[in-house]
Amino acid sequence: MKKIRTTVLTGFLGAGKTTLLNTLLTRSAGEKIAVIVNEFGEVGIDGQLVVETEDAVIELNNGCLCCTVRGDLIAAIRSLVASGRPIDRIIVETSGLADPAPVIQSFILDEVMAKAIQLDAIVTVVDVRNLDLHLEQDEAREQIAFADVLLLNKTDLEPADRVAEVETRVRALNPLARILRTRDCAVSPFEILDIGAFDLATILAIEPTILEDHDHEHDSTISSVALRLDTPLDPVAFNRWINTLAIDRGRDLFRCKGVLDMAGEARRFVFHGVHMTLEGRPGKPWKPGEARVSDIVFIGRNLDGDDLRRGFEACLARQHALAS
Numbered sequence: 583m584k585k586i587r588t589t590v591l592t593g594f595l596g597a598g599k600t601t602l603l604n605t606l607l608t609r610s611a612g613e614k615i616a617v618i619v620n621e622f623g624e625v626g627i628d629g630q631l632v633v634e635t636e637d638a639v640i641e642l643n644n645g646c647l648c649c650t651v652r653g654d655l656i657a658a659i660r661s662l663v664a665s666g667r668p669i670d671r672i673i674v675e676t677s678g679l680a681d682p683a684p685v686i687q688s689f690i691l692d693e694v695m696a697k698a699i700q701l702d703a704i705v706t707v708v709d710v711r712n713l714d715l716h717l718e719q720d721e722a723r724e725q726i727a728f729a730d731v732l733l734l735n736k737t738d739l740e741p742a743d744r745v746a747e748v749e750t751r752v753r754a755l756n757p758l759a760r761i762l763r764t765r766d767c768a769v770s771p772f773e774i775l776d777i778g779a780f781d782l783a784t785i786l787a788i789e790p791t792i793l794e795d796h797d798h799e800h801d802s803t804i805s806s807v808a809l810r811l812d813t814p815l816d817p818v819a820f821n822r823w824i825n826t827l828a829i830d831r832g833r834d835l836f837r838c839k840g841v842l843d844m845a846g847e848a849r850r851f852v853f854h855g856v857h858m859t860l861e862g863r864p865g866k867p868w869k870p871g872e873a874r875v876s877d878i879v880f881i882g883r884n885l886d887g888d889d890l891r892r893g894f895e896a897c898l899a900r901q902h903a904l905a906s
């Protein structure tokens with residue numbers, strides 16, 4: 583049986599993994615690619631942000647592939663293999679908090695996966711603007727150490743000498759990986775896919791106990807808060823609130839992202855926050871008769887869920903209509 587080539591995309595929260603996934607899907611049109619996306623929060627936003635593809639997009643939410651939903655990854659891949667459908671490759675996007683070691687372990691130790699899957703490469707996206715903050719987390723260091731290819735991404739946000747500094751720091755954590763500098767993860771699929779870079783011997787040199795079973799524990803101060811509202815938001819109020827949050831709490835607020843229903847808009851508003859950097863743009867149009875909801879997820883340190891809920895609810899358009 584021909585093995586299915588599989589690429590694992592990793593990198594800390596907000597580094598650009600979904601951007602890379604979309605680049606690869608768009609530039610590999612014609613291939614049958616099964617995608618597995620994993621998010622730490624209970625509400626998956628990434629599933630809505632992956633470009634339209636005819637092939638399977640499997641969402642594994644509410645936990646990390648390295649621990650709570652690790653069994654789900656194995657089950658998802660086993661069922662893809664058992665389905666017998668033609669698949670040229672699988673791309674797995676791990677959550678930004680995933681430790682890659684247990685994920686790699688699953689590919690090697692699970693009998694079905696080992697027989698059916700050829701792990702091609704671990705590709706790690708690095709956020710050059712926020713690397714210093716991210717390296718405070720063990721997971722970010724592990725993601726860099728285990729990479730076969732490292733994308734130093736968001737080079738547009740930092741001067742060249744800072745990017746060079748980041749490269750030196752990253753190189754110290756991983757002397758062997760191929761390093762590419764990118765903006766919006768703009769790479770050719772040839773540089774990432776079918777490169778045959780994964781090598782168990784190298785991984786064992788980094789982590790001799792990788793094939794032994796150990797529980798992975800995340801920093802317990804980091805959590806996620808998912809909020810949903812089913813009435814439209816006031817765009818000005820939302821902007822004011824989210825900007826204030828980013829200024830006041832940006833260091834601890836690793837990531838927020840949302841797909842929002844703004845009053846009077848025919849299209850979704852897709853919103854991203856990575857520490858203090860905020861970005862929003864129109865998304866897919868709402869279909870006639872479709873239930874319009876706003877989903878937002880926060881991932882960070884010492885989050886106050888009640889306070890976030892109150893702040894989000896204060897952005898409801900009807901409150902502002904009443905006030906004016």
Ligand SMILES: Nc1nc2c(ncn2[C@@H]2O[C@H](COP(=O)(O)OP(=O)(O)OP(=O)(O)O)[C@@H](O)[C@H]2O)c(=O)[nH]1
Pocket residue numbers: 593594595596597598599600601602628677678735736737738739764765766767837839854855856861
């Ligand atoms: N300025 C700039 N922004 C970027 C670049 N690459 C990605 N972004 C933005 O960074 C934000 C996060 O990108 P994603 O691709 O969603 O990051 P991610 O790693 O998938 O995020 P999580 O899945 O939440 O961990 C989005 O607002 C992107 O548009 C880049 O090279 N430059």
